Amino acid sequence: MSIRNKAYISGAYEHPTRLAPDKSTPQLHAECAAGALADAGLSLKDVDGYFCAGDAPGFGGMSMVDYLGLNVRHVDSTETGGSSYILHVSHAAQAIAAGKCSIALITLAGRPRSEPFGRQLGNAPEAPFEGWVGQSTHNSYGMCAARHMHEYGTTSEQLAWIKVAASHHAQYNPHAMLRDIVKVDDVINSPMISDPLHRLDCCVVSDGGGALLVVSPDVAKSLKRPLVAVRGAGEHVKGPRGGMNLDLTTSAAAISGPAAFAEAGVTPADIQYASIYDSFTITVLIQLEDLGFCEKGDGGRFVADGNLISGTGKLPFNTDGGGLCNNHPTNRGGITKVIEAVRQLRGEAHPAVQVPDCALAVATGIGGALGARHGAATLILERQ
Amino acid sequence: MMSEPRKIPAPQPNVENQRFFDAAAEGKLLIGQCDACGRPHYYPRALCPFCLAESRWVESAGKGAIYSLSTMRRGAGAPYTLAWVTLDEGPAVLTNIATDDHDALKIGQRVRVQFTPTEGGPPVPMFAPE
Numbered sequence: 001m002s003i004r005n006k007a008y009i010s011g012a013y014e015h016p017t018r019l020a021p022d023k024s025t026p027q028l029h030a031e032c033a034a035g036a037l038a039d040a041g042l043s044l045k046d047v048d049g050y051f052c053a054g055d056a057p058g059f060g061g062m063s064m065v066d067y068l069g070l071n072v073r074h075v076d077s078t079e080t081g082g083s084s085y086i087l088h089v090s091h092a093a094q095a096i097a098a099g100k101c102s103i104a105l106i107t108l109a110g111r112p113r114s115e116p117f118g119r120q121l122g123n124a125p126e127a128p129f130e131g132w133v134g135q136s137t138h139n140s141y142g143m144c145a146a147r148h149m150h151e152y153g154t155t156s157e158q159l160a161w162i163k164v165a166a167s168h169h170a171q172y173n174p175h176a177m178l179r180d181i182v183k184v185d186d187v188i189n190s191p192m193i194s195d196p197l198h199r200l201d202c203c204v205v206s207d208g209g210g211a212l213l214v215v216s217p218d219v220a221k222s223l224k225r226p227l228v229a230v231r232g233a234g235e236h237v238k239g240p241r242g243g244m245n246l247d248l249t250t251s252a253a254a255i256s257g258p259a260a261f262a263e264a265g266v267t268p269a270d271i272q273y274a275s276i277y278d279s280f281t282i283t284v285l286i287q288l289e290d291l292g293f294c295e296k297g298d299g300g301r302f303v304a305d306g307n308l309i310s311g312t313g314k315l316p317f318n319t320d321g322g323g324l325c326n327n328h329p330t331n332r333g334g335i336t337k338v339i340e341a342v343r344q345l346r347g348e349a350h351p352a353v354q355v356p357d358c359a360l361a362v363a364t365g366i367g368g369a370l371g372a373r374h375g376a377a378t379l380i381l382e383r384q
Numbered sequence: 385m386m387s388e389p390r391k392i393p394a395p396q397p398n399v400e401n402q403r404f405f406d407a408a409a410e411g412k413l414l415i416g417q418c419d420a421c422g423r424p425h426y427y428p429r430a431l432c433p434f435c436l437a438e439s440r441w442v443e444s445a446g447k448g449a450i451y452s453l454s455t456m457r458r459g460a461g462a463p464y465t466l467a468w469v470t471l472d473e474g475p476a477v478l479t480n481i482a483t484d485d486h487d488a489l490k491i492g493q494r495v496r497v498q499f500t501p502t503e504g505g506p507p508v509p510m511f512a513p514e
Contacts, residue, residue: 125427125429126427127395128395128397128398128401128404128405128427129395129401129404129426129427129478130427130478131393131395131396132392132393132394132395132502132508133466133478133479133480134390134456134461134464134466134480135466135478136456136459138454138456139455139456139466140454140466142454142466143452143453143454143466143467143468144452145454146452146453146454147451147452147491150491191457191458192457193456193457193458194454194455194456194457194466195454195455195457196454197454240468240476240478241425241433241434242416242424242425242426242427242429242432242433242475243425243427243470243471243475243476243477244423244424244425244434244474244475244476246451246468246470246476248451248452248468371452371466371468372478
């Protein structure tokens with residue numbers, strides 16, 4: 001069974017806040033849910049499926065279903081870090097195709113800027129062996145960048161072009177945290193955080209959230225919003241597997257990406273707009289290679305010279321400014337990737353970055369620690 | 385930018401891996417070895433992650449090469465270096481490189497295990513340049 005054309009994204013909402021000391025995390029989830037319902041023209045009582053991940057407070061959806069006042073016949077709290085919400089769209093489409101629900105709500109929200117939290121391994125099986133090494137996201141992704149440079153000659157200047165492109169887009173987003181255009185030199189001269197990643201290779205830290213509504217074809221066609229179909233999807237979880245399968249230059253997107261393209265029946269050359277999860281510049285570069293936009297090792301050359309800038313580059317990416325400049329709510333960027341792809345396909349992106357007649361887009365993301373264990377999810381979305 | 389040396393939090397062993405930390409206290413690095421499929425692994429588990437047969441816990445020579453690394457330059461305990469070290473037996477280990485000269489470290493460099501005290505717990509296997 002394929003999910004192709006079995007579900008549509010009819011509601012998408014990005015919370016405008018980037019700093020919310022006066023709101024609770026559940027409250028932000030609720031505000032995002034209300035925003036997505038208003039966008040779709042649906043009401044709370046219409047929702048019959050709910051999806052959340054590790055950012056949702058409480059017990060795997062039970063607390064939030066009750067807090068939000070939902071009455072659902074399908075619930076899914078699959079957790080793959082920041083990629084969860086991209087994966088949730090796929091799982092929602094599967095549930096809708098199987099008749100398990102017809103209007104699925106996905107929410108994300110959190111306040112890492114108001115209440116900073118670190119990376120906790122908890123009772124993970126690797127915790128006794130790795131809980132003491134001081135792995136943050138910066139040095140985990142830094143090891144991937146260092147290895148990519150070692151194997152393929154990728155340079156800091158090439159990585160910097162990813163941030164430069166994001167900044168060109170963020171200048172038009174009034175909600176973006178960082179709206180100043182930066183140059184390659186600005187990135188490589190910014191303070192080193194964890195070699196070889198500089199401060200401007202890293203995404204922002206923001207409070208906030210987002211929500212999506214994935215609905216059945218019948219529901220989508222009854223609403224007044226443009227039709228954005230889920231055309232293909234893929235997911236994968238990758239780790240070092242006993243230390244015998246370590247390859248830090250290839251991500252789980254090397255499985256999720258081709259699976260999504262195969263289901264959609266399209267190729268990277270067909271894609272008009274790409275939302276690529278940008279926790280760090282290296283995250284984008286490795287996913288571009290793994291999705292097949294260029295050969296493995298050629299990512300540095302692919303992103304250089306403004307190739308990701310809308311209007312001038314070959315592959316417009318993250319036209320909201322992405323995690324690097326706009327928003328990275330609760331340290332999880334997956335949902336904003338889907339939201340900006342939906343804006344592009346509806347023709348609702350900022351006019352300065354809108355891809356003309358955008359009909360086919362990819363949204364892809366990596367959650368967790370790219371330098372250790374991570375999950376990837378990829379969606380191909382189509383305007384019909 | 386130097387700060388106080390990083391405090392190494394005590395690992396919290398469980399009944400499956402207590403023997404690893406008992407061995408660490410004696411200066412021995414254990415890895416998993418499967419007699420059913422013949423493959424080693426790290427971090428060691430009771431059951432082999434390649435075939436789920438019961439694995440033996442065997443001593444590694446504790447020598448290997450840096451696969452990749454990243455030196456944290458900001459925050460508490462910086463600078464310190466996170467690295468994957470590929471043991472000569474095959475498995476890769478996520479660890480720290482114990483050194484006073486982080487800038488001199490490079491991928492491919494030979495290193496040897498160096499057990500390091502923790503905050504009130506058993507020692508942990510870091511690696512130092514040979």
